[in-house]
Amino acid sequence: MAGRRLPAWGLGAAGVATLLVVVELAPRLGIVDARFLPPTSQILGALADRLGTGEFWVALGQTLTTWFTGLAISVVAGVVLGMIIGSVPLLRAVTASTVEFLRPVPSVALIPVAILLYGTGMASTLLLVIYASFWQVLVQVLSGAADVDPVASDTARSYRFSPLTRIRTLVWPTTAPYAMTGLRLAASVALILTVTGELLIGTPGIGKLLGVAQSSGAVASMYAYVVVAGLLGVVVNAVARGLESRVLFWHPSVRGERAA
Amino acid sequence: MTGAARTRTGTGTGTGTAVRTTAGRVLRQVLLAVGLPAVVVAVWWVLSAGSTSYFNPPLSVIVGTFGDTWFSTPFDQSRFVQDVVPSVLRLLAGYAVALVVGVVLGVAIGSSRAFRAYAEPVLEFFRAIPPPVLVPILMLFLGIGTSMKIVVIATGCLWPILLNTVEGVRGLDPVLRDTARAYRLGRVATVRHLMLRGASPQIVTGARQALSIGIILMVISEMFAAKDGLGFSIVQFQRSFAIPEMWSGVILLGVVGVLLSLAFRAVTDAALGWYLGYRQSQHGGV
Amino acid sequence: MSSTTSPASTAAGPSGGARLVVRNLRKVYTGRGEPVEAIADLTFEIRPGELVCVVGPSGAGKTTLLRCVAGLMPATSGELVLGGSAITGPPQGMAVVLQEYGRSLFPWLTVAENVELPLKEKGVGKARRAELVGETLAAVGLGDVTGSYPWQLSGGMQQRVAIARAAAYEPQVLLMDEPFAAVDAQTRFELEDLVRTLWKRLGITVVFVTHDIDEAIYLGERVLVLSARPTVVLEDVVVGLGAERDQLETRGHAEFARLRTHVYELVQQAKAGVRSLADAHLTHPGAAT
Numbered sequence: 034m035a036g037r038r039l040p041a042w043g044l045g046a047a048g049v050a051t052l053l054v055v056v057e058l059a060p061r062l063g064i065v066d067a068r069f070l071p072p073t074s075q076i077l078g079a080l081a082d083r084l085g086t087g088e089f090w091v092a093l094g095q096t097l098t099t100w101f102t103g104l105a106i107s108v109v110a111g112v113v114l115g116m117i118i119g120s121v122p123l124l125r126a127v128t129a130s131t132v133e134f135l136r137p138v139p140s141v142a143l144i145p146v147a148i149l150l151y152g153t154g155m156a157s158t159l160l161l162v163i164y165a166s167f168w169q170v171l172v173q174v175l176s177g178a179a180d181v182d183p184v185a186s187d188t189a190r191s192y193r194f195s196p197l198t199r200i201r202t203l204v205w206p207t208t209a210p211y212a213m214t215g216l217r218l219a220a221s222v223a224l225i226l227t228v229t230g231e232l233l234i235g236t237p238g239i240g241k242l243l244g245v246a247q248s249s250g251a252v253a254s255m256y257a258y259v260v261v262a263g264l265l266g267v268v269v270n271a272v273a274r275g276l277e278s279r280v281l282f283w284h285p286s287v288r289g290e291r292a293a
Numbered sequence: 294m295t296g297a298a299r300t301r302t303g304t305g306t307g308t309g310t311a312v313r314t315t316a317g318r319v320l321r322q323v324l325l326a327v328g329l330p331a332v333v334v335a336v337w338w339v340l341s342a343g344s345t346s347y348f349n350p351p352l353s354v355i356v357g358t359f360g361d362t363w364f365s366t367p368f369d370q371s372r373f374v375q376d377v378v379p380s381v382l383r384l385l386a387g388y389a390v391a392l393v394v395g396v397v398l399g400v401a402i403g404s405s406r407a408f409r410a411y412a413e414p415v416l417e418f419f420r421a422i423p424p425p426v427l428v429p430i431l432m433l434f435l436g437i438g439t440s441m442k443i444v445v446i447a448t449g450c451l452w453p454i455l456l457n458t459v460e461g462v463r464g465l466d467p468v469l470r471d472t473a474r475a476y477r478l479g480r481v482a483t484v485r486h487l488m489l490r491g492a493s494p495q496i497v498t499g500a501r502q503a504l505s506i507g508i509i510l511m512v513i514s515e516m517f518a519a520k521d522g523l524g525f526s527i528v529q530f531q532r533s534f535a536i537p538e539m540w541s542g543v544i545l546l547g548v549v550g551v552l553l554s555l556a557f558r559a560v561t562d563a564a565l566g567w568y569l570g571y572r573q574s575q576h577g578g579v
Numbered sequence: 580m581s582s583t584t585s586p587a588s589t590a591a592g593p594s595g596g597a598r599l600v601v602r603n604l605r606k607v608y609t610g611r612g613e614p615v616e617a618i619a620d621l622t623f624e625i626r627p628g629e630l631v632c633v634v635g636p637s638g639a640g641k642t643t644l645l646r647c648v649a650g651l652m653p654a655t656s657g658e659l660v661l662g663g664s665a666i667t668g669p670p671q672g673m674a675v676v677l678q679e680y681g682r683s684l685f686p687w688l689t690v691a692e693n694v695e696l697p698l699k700e701k702g703v704g705k706a707r708r709a710e711l712v713g714e715t716l717a718a719v720g721l722g723d724v725t726g727s728y729p730w731q732l733s734g735g736m737q738q739r740v741a742i743a744r745a746a747a748y749e750p751q752v753l754l755m756d757e758p759f760a761a762v763d764a765q766t767r768f769e770l771e772d773l774v775r776t777l778w779k780r781l782g783i784t785v786v787f788v789t790h791d792i793d794e795a796i797y798l799g800e801r802v803l804v805l806s807a808r809p810t811v812v813l814e815d816v817v818v819g820l821g822a823e824r825d826q827l828e829t830r831g832h833a834e835f836a837r838l839r840t841h842v843y844e845l846v847q848q849a850k851a852g853v854r855s856l857a858d859a860h861l862t863h864p865g866a867a868t
Contacts, residue, residue, distance in 0.1 A: 044410035052415050069433040130326040131333070137554035138547035139508045141524075144516070145531035145539050149348045221421070228423040229509075233516060240426075247429040259426050266421025468682035471651050474668075475675040476697035476748065486696060490687045567687040567728055574730040 071253045079253035080260060088242070096227055096238035096265070099155050103162030104216075104223040110163075111170025111219070112212050119178020120204050136172065140165040140226060144233055155237075158230030165226045166219035170212065177211025178204055213280050217273040224269050228262050239265070350537045355544070358537040363545060372526060380523040381549065383439060384511040387446025391503060395451050396496060399458025400488050409459060420456055424449030424506055425513045437518040442511075449510045450503035457499025461492025494568050497561045504557055508550050523549070596628035596784035597662030597672065597751035599648065604657035606643050617643045619809030621657070627751075630778050630785040632795035634842065635805030635813075636850040641788045644810070645756045648786065649675050662751060670752075674745035678757040680738040684729040691716065691725040694744045701748070715747040716740075719773060735766035742770070746777050752784040760790070768826050771798055775824055792846065796820070796838045797829060804845045806854045813849055814856050816842060 053073045060067035071079075083089045118124045140161050147157040181204055189199050231240025243258035338352045365371045402408050402416075427448050435441035465488065473487045489496075512524035519525040523546055530539035606618040617640040625631050635641055646652040648659060650669040659666040661673065674697075677683045684693050694712045703711070716725055719739040729737050738758060745753055755774070759767045771794060778785050789795050795802045802816040818838060820829055829835055841861070848859045 041410040044407060045414040048411040048413070048415045049418075051411075065434075126325045127329050131329045134330065134551055135547075137505065137508075137550040139505065139512060139550045141509050141512045141516075142527070142543045142546040142550075144512075145527055146543060148531065149536070149539075225423040225425075229425040229513070232425055232429075233513065240423075243426060243429065247432075252433065255429060259422060259430065262426055263418050263422035266423065267418055270417070270421055466682045468677060468679045469685065471646075471649075472675070472677065472683045474651060475649050475673065476700065477669050477671065478697070478700050482696075482700050486685065486688075490685070493687070570728060571686045571730045 068252065071256060075253045076256040076260065079251075080257035083254060083257050083261075092237065092239050092242050093261075095155075095236075096231065096240070099158050099162065099230075099236065099238060100224050100227040100269075102155075103159050103227065104166060104220055106159075107163045107167035107219055107223070108170050108212075108216055111167050111215060112174055112208075115171045115174025115212075116178055116200060116204055116208060119175045119208070120181075120200060125175070125179075132168075132171065132175070136168045141229070141233075144230075147230075148234060153235040157234045158227060158236040158238075161230045162223045162226045166223040169219040169222055170215035173211040173215030173218070174208055177208035180211070181207045209280075213277045217270075217277045220269050220273040221266060224266055347534075348536060350540065355537045355540045359541040359544070362538045362541050376521050376526045377523050377545070377549070379439075379521050380511055380515065383442045383514075383522075384446055384507050384553075387443040387510075388450050388503065388507045390443070390447040391450035391454055391507075392500060394447070395454030395499070395503075396458050396489070399455045399496075400462055400484060400492075402455075403459040403462025403492070404488065409463065413459075416452065416456055416459075420452035424510055428510075428514055428517050432517065442514040442519070442522075445514045446507050446510045450507045453502040453506065454496065454499040457495040457502075458492055461495030462488050464495070465491045493564060497565060500561070501554075501557060504553060505550075508553065512546065595749075595751060595782040596626075598627050598660075599625040599662075599752060599784060599786065600658065600660040601644075601648070602658040602660075604644070604647060604659065605655045606640070606647060606652075607655045616809040618647075619811050621805075621810060621812055623803055623812055623815060625784055625786060627784055628782050629800055630775075630787065630798060631801045631803060632799035633786065633788045633803045633805060634790065634792055634795045634846060635810070636807050636846055637790060638808060639805045639849065640808050640810040641790075641805060642756055644805075645675075645754055645786070645788050649673065649754050672751040674748040674750035674753050676738070676741045676745050676753070676755045676758045678760050680734065680741050680758070680761070681730070683741055684737060684744075686728065686730055689726050689728055690721060690732070690740050693729060693740060694747050697744065697748050711747040711749070715743040718746065718777070719743045735762045735770065738762055738770060739773070742773065742777070746781065749781070750783060752786065753778075755785065755787045757789055758787075759794070767794075772824075772826065774798060779822075792839060792842050793830070796835060796842065797824060797826075802838075802842060804842060804849065806849045807852060811854055813845055813853070813859070816845075 056070065056076070057073040059065045060070050060072045118128055143161055143164055144157075147160045151157040151160065185203055189203050194202070227238065228240040228243075230236050231238040232244050233240075235241055235244065239258055239261055243255055243262070246252075246255040246258060334352070341349055341351045342353065344351050363371060363373045363377065368374060402412050424445075427445050431441050431445050431448070435444060469487065469491065473483050478486065511522075512527075515522035515524035516528050523542065527539055527542035527546065530536075530542055601624070602622050604618055604621040605616075608615045608617055621644065633641055633644065643652070647654045648661075648666065650666045650673075653667075661670050664670070685696070688696065691712050694716060695708050698708045698711060712725070713722070716722055719742055721736060721739055721743065724732060724736070729740055732740070741758070759770050762770065774785070774787070775798060787795070787798055789798075796818055797820075799818050802818060804813045804816060805811070806813045816838065820832065820834060820838075844861050845859065848861070853859050
């Protein structure tokens, strides 16, 4: 009922405003220690301050580069491998257990290995990013390839389509929607792992600046970087979601899934 | 899919009579499941056998170290009991907290349109924050003890569970809602029989995402500062250049991840038995 | 709208039903944009134990009326009284069967559990619940699929489950919103007879909304013909077909044909925008029982 008086975006804005006010007042009223949680105004001040430095923009660029590179590699690898494995039943059967085993292996387990192999450079973080987001794409593409209409598949076989034609005209159109979903999931996972890698390994980027702020006790700056990381995540989510629904608006299975 | 695979290899092997029997089929399934992992391990074993590289010790050495590293005697003094068990317990504690809070809040938010519109942008923001970033913040408040680690895990796991529950409750069929109201189902019964059951597919999806985030946070919370734990041990090994031990830890961590996801699936498959059949009937059995 | 005594109402058996009074009901939807007046002014009364069908052109606010009576939606103004008390929310002793049978059954509960859940909530004891569930499912011919899930059944069978759930609830009034619109013709005949049988056995008040004129006449003791929106009652037609109905005989009856023609004409007039009987141009003689 209240939604009728105030539109949804108004309520949402009120929600954001509430958060800002609570974070402003809680430390000022002594509900939480201001050394641990500075008021909104200070966090935003630190953020504005950071935005004025070249260091910040370089770091942002580095984070986005790592994110994009890792995402691109895992999407290409996931789509190619997924279509090959998915369209050959024997390959699928043979690899199923391996995929199921490797997928839940936590990517952070690779951090020590990555540091040993690549030091603290971008390659270390990339390894984490690719490992984590690759599975998101692969698993989606595999279920897409399994979804190919058996009748169409038989038709293609009876007309002796070459494997390449078969993939182009049959497997890919069915798989594309799934690949888009995989891309959306992978995009946010890749961002999480990028920042994590920067924070833990020390690869240059926003995460590293956050780590530096933490160890130097610049609490307001630290929160400012957390805000940046969160906003970055919101933007990545929104863009990926928009891209997905723009490409897939026609696809009934995806629409149905969303409604369900 | 398995049917196609069967005919193919059936003609390919063609060794005769036994192939069509049940025993033969089971054997084939086992071979398919174990075949590739066995090959991978074998290749790793052979390629690394003569390795003198400091960073890539022979697999035989890693495996040899495994038992000594984690299951030394006496058992209650072993790293498994001293490090792995506390890690997993912290994970389970944080995960349980996130599950309860996430589902309760999710049902509350999901069942009120206004509340949902109010909270959604803020929730989306919190979900988008990379969870490991929480560690430095919570360290300020809670120090580096057990409670910090549990809270880190709980806060990281909360968002996917919460948002998926909201989504699940929101997506409940209005006809079903009307039916529940018309038959005067009370508050408790509506939550229990309608909302929780109806949203369970989404809750499970969220809980699955949360589990992998939880494992990551279990490790990461120990990497910053800790005195025990699986993640702590692995980092210690790495920093002290005990490379085979480090590899054994990485492998153990992988095994823990796989075991937890298997346990998760066993629990949720039972709860979602109806959903698979329902989906199939809705999609015309594709 | 004066309501004459229907010849069949006395034959309705022991009256376990409740009286439903609708007086000056008005419903205006105020969503985004222009407010839409769905129901202008509806007044009618349904006696305890009566089976009344509601027909009208599509978009005549039939479903709106039913949702208001069911207490699922507040009326803008007017009075809704069931068994002496005003309807403000879903009233006690009321059961509903909706058109979307597939979506009104809980997919995570078995057939028996679906029937049992409202009883549990009503506080019926365990032994009595088992008895009611068994009885009603047997009565609708589903005694052998009690352990199945609804989605494993055909559409007609799913709607039987919904009917069994309503019957087991032992309501005083049963509301049915185009319950057979989505089942095939043969199943439909069977289900219509099932409704008549249950109604006679339980002696409850039944409000049956449908867009099918034949169905309305075959089932009802009275047929309320609604105008197009904003809705008013165009005519309250008494169906003098007796208590015993038979798919072949009743439908072949001269009176059935006469009523069918009459209601058909009324609905056509309603579609053309006619809002009162006086304005209607009927080429065939009206109801003259």
